[in-house]
Amino acid sequence: MDREPLIKTLGGRITCPRCQALSKRSQSQCKKPAMQGKRVCRNHGGASCGAKTPEGKKRRDNARLVHGRETRALRDTRKHKLRELRELEAVMAEIGMI
Numbered sequence: 774m775d776r777e778p779l780i781k782t783l784g785g786r787i788t789c790p791r792c793q794a795l796s797k798r799s800q801s802q803c804k805k806p807a808m809q810g811k812r813v814c815r816n817h818g819g820a821s822c823g824a825k826t827p828e829g830k831k832r833r834d835n836a837r838l839v840h841g842r843e844t845r846a847l848r849d850t851r852k853h854k855l856r857e858l859r860e861l862e863a864v865m866a867e868i869g870m871i
């Protein structure tokens with residue numbers, strides 16, 4: 774589902790960026806305008822300035838998994854394997870296999 778980038782407020786007189794958050798329950802897009810310079814409204818985290826304390830930043834880094842199937846360790850493994858694959862492909866191209 775595509776999200777609407779803009780919303781009209783004040784009876785259609787003002788066009789502004791629309792909150793890009795989706796409802797958990799209905800999966801429909803939030804109907805509020807986004808906060809200035811942000812992608813989401815105040816209710817969906819637009820007022821948050823992020824973690825400030827070292828403990829909070831550490832907790833954020835450890836907890837920022839959206840679904841648990843993608844981790845930094847998995848990304849590192851994939852990055853190294855893809856690098857190996859590119860090197861192998863370069864060698865194969867050099868010797869005329871591909």
Ligand SMILES: [Zn+2]
Nearest residue numbers: 792803814817
């Ligand atoms: Zn919102």
